[in-house]
Structures are given as structure tokens and as C-alpha cells.
Amino acid sequence: MNVKILVDSAADLTQAQLKQYEMEMLPLTVHVDGEDYRDGIDITPKEIYDKMRKGSSPKTSQVTLQTFKELFKKYAEANQPLIYLAFSSELSGTYQAAKMMEQEVKEDFPEAPLHIINTKCASIGYGLVAIRAAKLALEGATMENIIDVSTYHAEHMEHIFSVDDLEYLYRGGRVSKSAAFVGTLLKIKPILHVDDGKLVPIEKIRGSKKVLSRMIAIMKERGEDFENQVIGISHGDDIEKAESLAAMIKENFPVKEVMIEMVGAVIGAHAGPGTIALFFLNKAYR
Secondary structure, three states, rough: OOOEEEEEHHOOOOOHHHHHHHEEEEOOOOEEOEEEEEEOOOOOHHHHHHHHHHOOOEEOOOOOHHHHHHHHHHHHHHHHOEEEEOOOOOOOOHHHHHHHHHHHHHHHOOEEEEEEEEOOOOOHHHHHHHHHHHHHHHOOOOOHHHHHHHHHHHEEEEEEEEEEOHHHHHHOOOOOHHHHHHHHOOOOOEEEEEEEEEEEEEEEOOOOHHHHHHHHHHHHHEEEEEEEEEEEEEEEEHHHHHHHHHHHHHOOOOOOOOEEEEEHHHHHHHHOOOOOOEEEOOOOOO
């Protein structure tokens, strides 16, 4: 029996990708304008960005304990091997909720082939790790092999990104009000990355035109073996910026493939319209 791969909606994978790789997805929730929406099911990222541009301030919440319990119990009863690749525990409580319900379900089904991995990844960086795992599962790889490869890829997945407006990071508690004000006033664009699952600033760039060039430079510094990996780009409803970055990547590196997707509603609610993010495996990866 092949291993089933489970992700949550913070992987920013499309319904077509989930179907292609036979993955199951649990949605986080977006709360906006007095309504609750299941990310990737009831509302599109585009709709969230349009609402944010009009002044809405969406909030998000993790997958519920009950949802995890019901799903894990279903797989345990069927003795179906399941690996849940989870959104970074530093950015959401979803991983912790899943671990709680894993322990509870295993009280009744101690031998259930259920494993949870804290990817410490987000958006398409997370999605690329999940796709790699799902391909292995479809090829009939063992649970142990998929766990080893997924953990390794997650540990070496670089996340390099910038936001167009610091106000959204301020609302999410990622920067101070004064930093957001000064940054906006001086047209400063932060470049950040994900370090051990946390958002960490790398540097500040004056003017948006320099951001993409600096992202390419960081890619040169941190990555290699590009011809054997898929490069990911996600954007906050700014396809032109994403395509410009993809063109620059193809000019500078012998890449195998560049995947472009929109930043999903949950992550987009905190990063805002105009976000641009780059994902690749770093030099430690072999």
C-alpha cells in the first residue's frame, strides 16, 4: 500500500497539483470582513489581495484539532500509511495541533503508520518539499525513505523573499510600527529568509528595482546544482514581477525548471500584495 502524503494549504499548491500527485490537503482558515473561508477552497488568493487593497485586514487560524483527529483516525482504522508534511511550527500552531491529535489517535491505534514532519517551510518552498515526497510515494518508496528525503529537502530549502508594503508585516507582528513607517517613507524593501522556520531579515534595499537583482545574487551565493532541481517563485498577485524574476534566473543559471504560483490566502494575509518569494535548495544539498 503506497504512502499517502498530506499537506495543509500553506504549501500553496493548486488543486491540479494536489490531484496530479495524489496528495490530500487540509485548509487553514482566513477570517475577513466578518466571514470565515477555507484557504484554497472557499476563497482564492486573488480575492484576498483585492480585499486587502480595499483596506480589509484578514486574520488566519490553524487547522482545528477535531479536523486532524477525524482524518488521522480514518487513516489509522484503514492501516493506511500517512505522512503529514506540516507548515512551519514557527509560523503557525498547526503542527502542534497535529502532534497532539497524533498522540491521541495512537492511544487507540498504537501501530498506526502515521508520521508528522515539521518542514519549517512555507509557501512554494513547502510545496516543493511536498511534491518531492509525493513523487516518491507514487513510485512506491517506503515510508522511511520518504521521511528521510523529505526531512533533508526541508532542511535545505532556501526561502528568499521581499514584501511590497511593510504595513502588512507590521499588522502580523513581524516588524515594529516605526520600522514600517520609516521603511514605507524611504521606500525601503526588506529582503528576508526563513531560518529554522522563523522569518529573519537579511538586509534592506532602497527601491524595488534592486530587489530582484539582489535575490539573484543571494541565489548565486547560497545555491548550486540548479540543473537538477525545480526553482520555485511565488508572488502576491504580481505575475509580472514573478515572470521578470524567472527570466533573470534563466539568464543566470542552467535551471531544470521554474515553477511560478501565487502566494496563498493564508500567507498572503500577512505578507500582502506585491510579495515576491524565491525558493531553491542550498549548497549543502547533494
